[in-house]
């Protein structure tokens with residue numbers, strides 16, 4: 001049996017035992033499916049209800065299935081215009097690949113694309129350090145980088161609720177691979193234009209955020225010479241987030257953190273901490289707040305640096321590698337014709353379930369444990385090549401070409417990404 005048939009059998013087993021009911025207003029959604037090695041092979045599918053979708057899944061067991069964040073009158077019609085859009089949910093996507101974490105040095109690797117050179121190494125290097133050619137990077141995930149996408153997800157939810165006022169219809173699911181998808185499915189977002197969606201995204205990533213217009217600025221008037229701010233207890237939106245960061249930095253009592261954020265010396269930060277009550281109090285003056293410093297600390301310099309780091313800390317990750325990618329996927333976020341993984345289905349590149357996560361459980365959700373849904377029965381694979389990887393509460397590997405017996409879910413994970421072959425001896 002080839003790998004494809006084996007993987008397909010595992011998917012079939014899952015859909016035979018599990019009912020998918022995660023798509024709201026299912027009859028108005030466009031669906032797309034993918035096959036082995038191809039995430040989207042056909043689109044423009046539609047299902048009148050959950051029963052029809054589940055019948056299809058049991059019959060075809062596709063490697064990937066996605067649905068539209070848009071609602072259409074005729075979801076199966078083509079071209080796109082004939083579908084007649086009736087609104088679209090908001091969807092955000094966090095992918096560990098786009099967020100810098102230290103763990104990538106240990107589990108990612110690169111190989112020079114020049115045949116003559118053949119140099120390789122650890123981490124995520126985009127140009128060969130020997131010959132300058134491009135590289136092929138092999139990406140893996142671990143609990144640490146998934147935890148970072150979880151942190152970003154929680155940050156986003158706080159923005160959605162507190163700053164945008166979306167209290168209804170927020171749903172989160174694991175992407176099935178390297179991160180999380182956040183859906184906002186309420187009436188209040190359905191009519192938003194592409195431009196409005198882009199504005200929301202810019203707000204989240206602090207793109208074009210102007211501290212001056214928020215009321216944070218240095219008053220050069222010789223009589224004043226102070227850093228003014230809006231009144232702390234009345235602040236909203238970004239100003240409130242900035243104050244929250246200021247408060248937590250001062251409340252933590254961590255002088256070295258304060259020194260780093262404000263670009264000052266440890267000693268100066270200690271002096272500032274000693275005057276914590278006074279400093280926090282002055283931010284809440286009824287006639288307008290003031291950001292105080294202390295003797296020997298330049299208020300302008302300290303607060304300008306501190307505010308910049310506070311914004312950096314509070315915004316959603318925007319830096320991808322080499323500045324190419326956005327931590328929060330810009331395309332997914334504003335493309336209203338996009339299709340995204342159906343929650344509760346399996347991701348054909350990993351065998352992991354795109355499980356829905358109740359909002360109150362996100363902070364402790366261990367995707368690489370809880371999204372393992374395939375059987376644990378042993379499967380023999382050959383020529384396994386992998387760094388040490390984590391799945392289902394266990395570490396596996398590293399493997400460098402050996403034959404190894406793995407639980408089916410881990411065998412699926414390696415076979416699907418082409419990092420092992422199915423052994424002739426394995427009888428699934």
Ligand SMILES: [Zn+2]
Nearest residue numbers: 112117128131
């Ligand atoms: Zn090279």
Ligand SMILES: [Zn+2]
Nearest residue numbers: 103141142145
């Ligand atoms: Zn990692």
